[in-house]
Amino acid sequence: MRQAGRYLPEYRELRAEKGGFLELVYDSEAAAEVTLQPIRRFGFDGAILFSDILIVPHALGQDLWFEAGEGPRLAPPLVDGVWQKLGSAHHHFDPVYRTVQLSRARLDEDVTMLGFIGSPWTVATYMVAGQGSKDQGVARALAYRDPAAFQSLVDAIEAASLEYLIGQIDAGVEAVQLFDSWAGSLSPDQFERWVIAPNARLAAVIHDARPGIPVIGFPKGAGAKLPAYARETGVDAIGVDETVDPIWIASELPDNMAVQGNLDPMLLLAGGEALDTQVRKICEAFASRPHIFNLGHGINKETPIAHVEQLLGVLRS
Secondary structure, three states, X not given: OOOOOOOOHHHHHHHHHHOOHHHHHOOHHHHHHHXXXXXXXXXXXXXXXXXOOXXXXXXXXXXXXXXXXOEEEEEOOOOOOOOOOOOOOHHHHHHHHXXXXXXXXXXXXXXXXXXEEEOHHHHHHHHHHOEOOOOOHHHHHHHHHOHHHHHHHHHHHHHHHHHHHHHHHHHOOOEEEEEEOOHHHOOHHHHHHHHHHHHHHHHHHHHHHOOOOOEEEEEOOOHHHHHHHHHHHOOOEEEOOOOOOHXXXXXXXXXXXXXXXXXXXXXHHHOOHHHHHHHHHHHHHOOOOOEEEEEOOOOXXXXXXXXXXXXXXXXXX
8 A cells, every 4th residue: 555655765856856745646757657666666566556535626626735744735625515616627637547557558567557546435524624634523523414415525526536437447557446544433324324335336337337447445444344345335355454353354254355455554664573473464364365465554654665675575485
């Protein structure tokens, strides 16, 4: 997850040259270079598109910028759920499609190209609050207070996300990932409505519109709700975060469903014998089903490159 980033000196150098994160994302040549950097350094089996989950709200007409050291900001905040007054700006998708095209053309044929979106619930939490938050309280309150308004916003995100995913696929990605980074903040009934339902619709349309393209779902923090997500969304593979017991989830998922995960990024940061032990434990837990070895969330910016090399040494031994 998040293969490229601040732990790589070549990334830091290019970002400094471009002057900011969003400038880097919308510069297709530079974004393709960032996408390829970890492939060149580590020889991973798949390249992950370098972009951001908030490209969709930007395309829906919200202003987007990144505050140094504080993260993304969106304006105006949609605290009432009313998005219809925003002006459409779907041209923001175009440089990302070009990034995919450039990346795919420069990758070896046996290296997979992965695209992604932020799932509707997670994207909505940013759009409503205008920024990230610890408990997604503003969005959760709106979903309870005015579910019709919140549903309208989710529907708009879903429609734009579908267009964006199809565009990524047509540009060259061979699988897509649905990131619900804030799925864990919802109660069970809200999880069904705002996580399972929209992701199921997205997966169904992708499977119908672009047969053969795998869809990976990642509901971070879902915990005990993971098996229901796996059964009801129709995704081809499920990403699991580092808090999930790999032995337990391997026994709960549908037969032959691929799983992605789930090494703790903090363990990769720490390194040592504990890292080797956990890598082997994860591989053993998922040995009876298709498994994409991955982190349970994004790589920490302080992670030593030597620890990534250590992990790969264990996996490839």
